[in-house]
Amino acid sequence: MTRTTPPRPLDVEALFPELAAYRGTTTRLHPRPGSPDISSSSVGGPLLWPRDEPWPVCTEPHARGAGRRPADIHRERQVLAAAWDRAPDAGPTEQERALLKELAQKHRVAGLADTDPLPMLGVAQFYRRDLPDLPAGPDGADLLQVFWCPFDRHGRTGYGMSLDLRWHRSSEVTEMLPAPPRPAVVGFEGYVPQPCVLHPEQVTTYPFAGLLPDELCARIDAWEEALEEEASAAPDDAPGPPAYQYDLSIPPGWRVGGFASWHVTDPSPMDCHACGAPMDLLLTIDSREWDGGNGSWKPLEDRDLPAHRSALPTEVAVGRWGQLNVFSCPATRSHPHRWSVQ
Structure with a gap:
């Protein structure tokens, strides 16, 4: 639509x-929420990433071994959306509230040091063919991909975000990375995008x-x-x-x-x-x-x-x-x- x-x-x-x-x-x-594929512009969808290119990582030292699991965050959203659609004024049922409490728990990742490379989250990708106001990238690149660290612990204040933007020529990505690395936990659920079509x-x-x-x-x-x-x-x-x-x-x-x-x-x-x-x-x-x-x-x-x-x-x-x-x-x-x- x-x-x-x-x-x-x-x-x-x-x-x-x-x-x-x-x-x-x-x-x-x-x-809008949907099921984007790798060949489309999207938010929170799969990215067209070359197999032989290292996935972006955060290397700044900060605590990264405790947080919420991305899968729990997505499940929490599903439960809440179902409750809102079913009864906007009533809210979640008692059983759903118990599940939400369980999903909101934080988890620790054993053996993860504050200086270990942390896979960034793939936030979005934009093909120039889809977006008339997107300029061409370096050397005629037509694909812009956005990443960020899932923790707010960067910069002089210790609370800034860390952002990474990458350009590619989509026609040159012939072998794709089949399973991108993902952080086991994130520091803030607002950094986890819901898959959306544009x-x-x-x-x-x-x-x-x-x-x-x-x-x-x-x-x-x-x-x-x-x-x-x-x-x-x-x-x-x-x-x-x-x-x-x-x-x-x-x-x-x-x-x-x-x-x-x-x-x-x-x-x-x-x-x-x-x-x-x-x-x-x-x-x-x-x-x-x-x-x-x-x-x-x-x-x-x-x-x-x-x-x-x-x-x-x-x-x-x-x-x-x-x-x-x-x-x-x-x-x-x-x-x-x-x-x-x-």
């Missing part, structure tokens, strides 16, 4: 004609307001304040007014290309550490596909579904239910990526 973004509540270019010069596109991925859709997008010229940004702010003042006199159950950030510019959810949202922090320069070039947004990994603040982006095909069936399809949680923006160097795609959590 395709996914269709509803028309925007207002024509933002009619309100602010200058925005036409900043108009861009982004490809909403619309991941329903790509290219939509129009505009930059984050704070990155627009000061005069234009000020006019947008004044317009929003006027709408909020009008809404304050409306009945309590009246829908809120549209907002540039949440309804008219940058869609929520997993997407490729477009503009990054800086709704948590101030905009930060994302320049390539290798050559200094300003970097492009490559990918956004979002904890939610939509919520009450940006429900106008909920696809038409999902409008009658309960939230747990469409808003949280991948079961991925970034930070405090935020989003991960990954940037790449447009001058040389092989330069190291950078990322920001919002």
